[in-house]
Amino acid sequence: MSEAGLSPLAQGISLPVEGEKYNSPGSIDVIRRAGDEAIVLLKNDDEVLPIKDERVAVFGRCQINTFFVGYGSGGDVKPTRKVSILDGIKSAGINYDTELARAYKAWCPDHIPDEGTWGKWPFSFPEMPVSDELMQAASDSCEKAVVVIGRAAGEDRDNTLTKGSFFLTDEEEALLEKVDKAFENVIVLLNIGGPIDFTWLKKYSNLKGLLIVWQLGQEMGHAVADVLTGRVSPSGHLAQTIAEKYDDYPSAAHFGDPDSNEYKEGVRVGYRGLKEALFPFGYGLSYTTFDTQVLDYKETAHTFEFRTEITNTGKRSGKGLVQLYATIPGYDFRTLVGYGKSDELAPGESEVILLPVKKVQVSIYDTDSESFVIQKGFYEFFIGDTPYDTTVKAGQATVTDDIVVQKCESITEGSEKLKERIHDRLPAPVETIVQEQISFDDVRAGKYSLDDFIAQMTPAELSDLSRGEGDMDSPNAIKGNAGVFGGITPALKKKDIPIINTSDGPSGLRVCRYSSLLPIGTAVASTWNRRLTEELYSSEADDMKHYGVDVLLGPGMNIQRNPLCGRNFEYYSEDPYLSGMTATAAVRGIQSKGAAACIKHFACNNQETNRYRNSSDVDEKTLREIYLKPFEIAIRESSPKCIMTSYNQINGVWAHYNYDLVKTVLRKEWGYEGLVMTDWWMQLADSPEFPGVKNNAYRIRAGVNILMPGALTRGDVGFVHDSDPENYLTLGELQENARYILNFILLR
Numbered sequence: 001m002s003e004a005g006l007s008p009l010a011q012g013i014s015l016p017v018e019g020e021k022y023n024s025p026g027s028i029d030v031i032r033r034a035g036d037e038a039i040v041l042l043k044n045d046d047e048v049l050p051i052k053d054e055r056v057a058v059f060g061r062c063q064i065n066t067f068f069v070g071y072g073s074g075g076d077v078k079p080t081r082k083v084s085i086l087d088g089i090k091s092a093g094i095n096y097d098t099e100l101a102r103a104y105k106a107w108c109p110d111h112i113p114d115e116g117t118w119g120k121w122p123f124s125f126p127e128m129p130v131s132d133e134l135m136q137a138a139s140d141s142c143e144k145a146v147v148v149i150g151r152a153a154g155e156d157r158d159n160t161l162t163k164g165s166f167f168l169t170d171e172e173e174a175l176l177e178k179v180d181k182a183f184e185n186v187i188v189l190l191n192i193g194g195p196i197d198f199t200w201l202k203k204y205s206n207l208k209g210l211l212i213v214w215q216l217g218q219e220m221g222h223a224v225a226d227v228l229t230g231r232v233s234p235s236g237h238l239a240q241t242i243a244e245k246y247d248d249y250p251s252a253a254h255f256g257d258p259d260s261n262e263y264k265e266g267v268r269v270g271y272r273g274l275k276e277a278l279f280p281f282g283y284g285l286s287y288t289t290f291d292t293q294v295l296d297y298k299e300t301a302h303t304f305e306f307r308t309e310i311t312n313t314g315k316r317s318g319k320g321l322v323q324l325y326a327t328i329p330g331y332d333f334r335t336l337v338g339y340g341k342s343d344e345l346a347p348g349e350s351e352v353i354l355l356p357v358k359k360v361q362v363s364i365y366d367t368d369s370e371s372f373v374i375q376k377g378f379y380e381f382f383i384g385d386t387p388y389d390t391t392v393k394a395g396q397a398t399v400t401d402d403i404v405v406q407k408c409e410s411i412t413e414g415s416e417k418l419k420e421r422i423h424d425r426l427p428a429p430v431e432t433i434v435q436e437q438i439s440f441d442d443v444r445a446g447k448y449s450l451d452d453f454i455a456q457m458t459p460a461e462l463s464d465l466s467r468g469e470g471d472m473d474s475p476n477a478i479k480g481n482a483g484v485f486g487g488i489t490p491a492l493k494k495k496d497i498p499i500i501n502t503s504d505g506p507s508g509l510r511v512c513r514y515s516s517l518l519p520i521g522t523a524v525a526s527t528w529n530r531r532l533t534e535e536l537y538s539s540e541a542d543d544m545k546h547y548g549v550d551v552l553l554g555p556g557m558n559i560q561r562n563p564l565c566g567r568n569f570e571y572y573s574e575d576p577y578l579s580g581m582t583a584t585a586a587v588r589g590i591q592s593k594g595a596a597a598c599i600k601h602f603a604c605n606n607q608e609t610n611r612y613r614n615s616s617d618v619d620e621k622t623l624r625e626i627y628l629k630p631f632e633i634a635i636r637e638s639s640p641k642c643i644m645t646s647y648n649q650i651n652g653v654w655a656h657y658n659y660d661l662v663k664t665v666l667r668k669e670w671g672y673e674g675l676v677m678t679d680w681w682m683q684l685a686d687s688p689e690f691p692g693v694k695n696n697a698y699r700i701r702a703g704v705n706i707l708m709p710g711a712l713t714r715g716d717v718g719f720v721h722d723s724d725p726e727n728y729l730t731l732g733e734l735q736e737n738a739r740y741i742l743n744f745i746l747l748r
C-alpha cells in the first residue's frame with residue numbers, strides 16, 4: 001500500500017508517540033488477568049509446572065525481545081510499558097540464572113531485531129547461539145530450563161511453510177536439542193500468534209512442560225510469570241485445532257492461491273474436518289482437575305437447557321471450563337453449541353453453570369430450500385474437553401419434522417437473479433415537504449424528521465457524505481487516526497453534520513498517544529470467558545473516551561480457516577460460535593461507554609496473499625454456516641454500530657460491491673440497521689449487472705455506505721444519478737445510503 005501523496009500512516013509507516021503517559025484506570029489489571037486466562041497448558045508431565053523454589057535457566061531471545069502483538073493495523077499500539085517475559089520472571093521473584101540472562105542481555109542489543117516494513121514483517125528473530133560452556137554452567141546451577149520460542153505475523157503477509165515461519169529454524173532446533181540433553185526438566189513457552197508446526201515436540205524426551213503464551217499485550221511478562229509460579233492455574237483452552245502436521249489441516253491443500261482460493265473443505269473447517277488432532281480444539285490443561293455433572297436438562301419451545309455443575313477435584317484452586325457439543329443429523333462431527341467458565345474454585349468447591357442453547361443453533365443451511373432448517377432427526381449433546389470427547393452425555397432430543405427457522409435467498413446464483421432483485425427493491429426517493437432550511441441539529445432536537453432533512457440534501461452533498469475525508473491521519477481528529485467521515489465539506493458542515501473519526505484496532509488504539517496494548521484476539525478467545533472479554537474491551541473504550549475516538553476499527557473476527565493466514569492473531573477462532581460469542585462480548589465492552597465498534601472484515605478475509613484481489617470461492621452452505629455465522633451472531637447479540645467489508649472478492653464479487661452480502665443477507669435477513677464501511681480504499685470496478693454504474697455508485701448500490709478513508713482521486717469518478725437505474729444510481733438509493741450514515745451519527 002504505497003501511494004504518492006498519501007499520509008505516512010496510509011503507507012504503513014508507524015508514527016511516533018506523543019503526549020502524556022496515560023493508562024486508563026484498571027486497564028493494567030484487566031490486561032494481566034486476561035493474559036493469565038489466555039495461556040494454554042498443553043503438556044505438564046511429572047508436574048514440571050508450576051515452578052516451585054527451583055532455579056531455572058531461561059533460554060531464547062524472546063524472553064527479552066518478546067512479541068507482545070502482531071504487525072500491521074492490528075498492532076502498532078504505543079503502551080506506557082511492555083513487560084517482557086524475562087522482566088515478568090524477575091519481578092515475580094523466580095530464582096533464575098542471572099548469568100545466562102546477562103548473556104542474552106548482552107547479545108540482544110548487538111543483534112537488534114529487524115521489525116521490517118509494511119507487509120514485510122519478520123516471522124521470527126535470529127536466535128542466540130548458546131556455547132557449550134554457557135549451557136554447562138546453566139545446567140550445573142539450575143534444575144529446570146525454560147525455552148522461549150517466538151513467532152510473529154502481520155497484515156498483508158501470510159505465514160509460509162518455511163523454517164522461521166511455520167517451522168522451527170535450525171538454530172531453534174539446535175537450542176532445544178542442547179537444552180534437552182543438558183536438563184531433565186524442560187519447559188517450552190510458545191510466544192506465538194497462532195499454531196505453528198509441532199512435529200519437533202516428540203523429539204525431546206525431557207521436554208515435559210509446554211505452554212502457549214500467545215502475544216499477551218503490555219502485561220505479557222506478568223501473566224506468564226503468574227502461570228509459571230502457580231499464582232494462577234492455567235485455564236486457557238485452544239480456540240483452534242493444532243494438527244499433527246500441516247497437511248492434516250482440512251484447508252491445507254486449498255490455501256494461498258493468489259487469485260482464487262477454493263474453500264474445498266466446505267464446512268469441514270478445523271475440528272469439523274478431523275477425527276483427532278495433536279491438541280484438539282477446546283484442549284487445555286490446568287494445575288488442578290475438574291469434574292462436570294449434568295444436574296438437569298430440559299427442552300423448551302425454543303431452547304435446550306442444561307444445568308451443569310463443575311467441581312474442582314484437584315489440590316489447587318483454578319477456573320474450569322464446561323464445553324457443550326451437539327451432534328447434528330447429517331454431520332459426522334460434533335459442533336460447539338455452548339460453554340461457560342467458572343469463577344476461581346478452591347479444591348472441593350463447585351459452581352453451577354447454566355448453558356441455554358437456542359434451537360436455531362443446531363439449524364443448518366439447506367441449499368435446496370434456501371433456508372436454515374432444524375432438521376428432523378436425533379440430536380445428542382455431550383459435555384467434553386474437546387469435540388471428540390463423549391464421556392459425559394448431557395441430553396438428547398428428537399425433532400419430528402423439519403423446522404424452517406430462516407427463509408433465505410441464494411446469494412451465489414449469479415447476475416440474472418441479482419439484477420432482478422436490485423430492480424425490484426430500488427428504494428423510492430423521499431420528497432421535500434418542509435420549505436424552511438433544516439439543520440442536523442434540528443433533527444437532533446426532534447423538530448424535523450431525518451427524512452425531512454435528507455430530502456433537502458443535494459445530490460452532491462449526498463455523494464460527499466458517502467465518502468471519508470480522503471486519507472488516514474486526518475487533521476480533524478487525534479493524531480494517528482485512521483480517517484474521518486461525516487461533516488467533511490463546508491456544505492455538510494454548514495448543515496451541522498459533525499465529523500466522525502475512526503481508529504484501529506483490535507488490540508488497542510493505534511494512535512500517536514499512549515494507550516493500552518491488549519492481548520491479541522486469539523489469546524482473548526482462548527480465555528473462553530465472556531465476562532472478562534467484555535471487561536477487557538471496555539478498558540479500550542476508556543481509552544477511546546479519553547482520546548475522543550468515535551469508532552474503533554475492531555474487533556477482527558474472521559474465521560481462522562488455515563494456520564498460515566497472517567492476520568489470524570487478530571481473529572478469534574476456527575469455530576463460528578466461539579468467534580461470534582467472543583466478538584459479542586468484545587462489542588459490548590467497546591460500546592459500553594458510548595463509542596462504536598466496527599466488526600470486520602465482512603467476509604471471507606481468510607488469507608492475506610493478494611488480499612485486495614483474491615477471490616474466496618465458497619459454496620453457499622459453507623459461506624452461511626461457517627463464514628457469515630460469527631458475524632450474524634455478533635450482530636444479533638450485540639448490535640455493533642458499524643461493520644467493515646473485506647478487501648477480497650467472494651465468488652468473484654468484491655465484498656464492497658456485494659449487494660447480496662450486504663443488502664440481502666446483512667440488511668434483509670439479519671435486519672442490520674448500522675453503518676457499513678469499506679476496508680481502507682477499494683478496487684475500482686464496473687457493475688456487471690449495470691455497466692454504467694461504476695466504482696462509488698456500484699458500491700452504494702450494493703449497500704456499502706461509506707468509502708473509507710475516502711476518495712482523494714482514487715475511485716472518485718463523480719458518479720451522476722437520475723431516474724435511469726440501468727445506467728445511474730438513483731436519488732432514492734443515495735438518500736437511503738445517507739439515512740444509514742446520519743442515523744448512525746444521531747444514535748451514537
Ligand code: BGC
Pocket residue numbers: 073482504505553600679680
Ligand atoms: C485493514 C483494516 C484496518 C484499515 C485501517 C486496512 O488495511 O485491513 O483492518 O482497519 O486498514 O487501518
